[in-house]
Amino acid sequence: MNKEVEIISWFASQSRLSPGDYPIGIGDDMAQIQLADGTSVLITTDMLLEGTHFDLAQATIEQVGYKAMAVNLSDCAAMATLPIGAVCSVGLPRRFGTDELRQLHKGVTGAADRYNCPLIGGDITRWSADAPALAMSISMLSRPVNCRPLRRSGAKPGDVICVTGALGGSSKGRHLTFVPRIAEALAITQLAHVDAMIDISDGLSTDLNHICRLSGVGARVEAKLVPVSPDASKTPDPLSAALNDGEDFELLFTLAPTEWETLRKGWRLTTPLTYVGVMTGDRSVVLVSADGSEAELVPAGYDHLSQ
């Protein structure tokens, strides 16, 4: 188990939430609070750190603002929920003045306008020391549509495993400009009953293992079916890039084969949906290579807490 999974599992084990008031707690893409009969709200939070999540030598400040919103919007998509508002807190390096703050704001509000999720509040602070770098945290609210929020834990043996788009090589630039799959999530859940969903932030290998662990099932992924992005194709090991790079922010979901047929036939969006394997009844997560050999699909994506 990676370090991040370990500590988050521990946090979740410390949590005592009443399921009536908090249908979804720690450990999914968003938490859910029931406010009244039939009315609930979901919340997620993501922090971006200069050096870890972006490099200001390669990204513009506006792109950083966009990415901070987009990673949260991707969480809303992962639950098949509709974003309704965001708050943003920033820790500014001393070198940042009003101009840099406005560029950051432009990136945030650009995403807010594009995905109809307004910036409704925030907190602006500044490091007192010279050394520290830009830290940015956005929290986002959403509400359910079409169906109950989709969880990581609902996958069933026999389910088809699908992904949107193509995977790998996001660090070449796509991690700053990706389109969060909100429209896709809503279209998918309008057409079919989905059992489990997650967005691929840490890499297919890691995120599929999350679904398996939380659903108590296994998976078999066919290597030859994994959609490899053009960016990943240019790397020495395209399949490994597609499986492990992370920050794809594509959707990974599972559904019954009959639902997959309905979805496939009804699909009208240009974003591809790709069948990559099936969920199984045992606990093993297996990669079937093109030559038919099998190996454990090790969660080799990004571990935020590894040293």
Place this chain on the structure above:
Amino acid sequence: MNKEVEIISWFASQSRLSPGDYPIGIGDDMAQIQLADGTSVLITTDMLLEGTHFDLAQATIEQVGYKAMAVNLSDCAAMATLPIGAVCSVGLPRRFGTDELRQLHKGVTGAADRYNCPLIGGDITRWSADAPALAMSISMLSRPVNCRPLRRSGAKPGDVICVTGALGGSSKGRHLTFVPRIAEALAITQLAHVDAMIDISDGLSTDLNHICRLSGVGARVEAKLVPVSPDASKTPDPLSAALNDGEDFELLFTLAPTEWETLRKGWRLTTPLTYVGVMTGDRSVVLVSADGSEAELVPAGYDHLSQ
């Protein structure tokens, strides 16, 4: 106008929120989203930075976790709303391991348990460079009780100005251990109709100026009535400390004189409520000294964005 007010006013001016869906937007202690008839949720966010908001030579890691929750709880109190859940994102320095993370968690969940506002999600990240320090952002949800959420903008000429507790000298340690005035806010709004409220995070002088600016009114504060904390009394200029130090996290509110009489007579909590002045019809914010001389009450509290 201080730098922070300037930039937040600019952000607010860029915002185009439909008042039906977003009754309260940028510029108050919390934003409000209307989810359904009669059901709304409020959200606030605050970031704490090592070196700016705490010094790990003086504060324990657990205290930092507590403070990160308490500053948000204080925002919930400032709107007279009930906290219902929090999410926490942290940017960890590389020197932090599992032990430090558990201490931080203990501080957060200690406050969560004490004020009945569970931690329901979060994001843990780590700086890639050695230099950066601990950054911690909490976002908190609340819901209205007793009355509509209290805004900074509702003060009226003739209103009495009140504060809870005593002010100044918080940096001697109280800023790490203060009690957010949730119980007080709920008791106040149960007893009386309040026109405007804010929590004193940047100092009475600055926060009263916020109320005046946003309400379009003025204020006269009687220096001799300002409750000076024991910590502030030990400083060379206790009144100035009480007016300007900030991080008191006491409530500052205004209400009609008849409502103040009702509140004063009905008050049963041990936290003192103190009358410190009156709101006026002009735009000036005035401090009346013990000798009767008058001077502008300059917002001299902490400006997060001053260089």
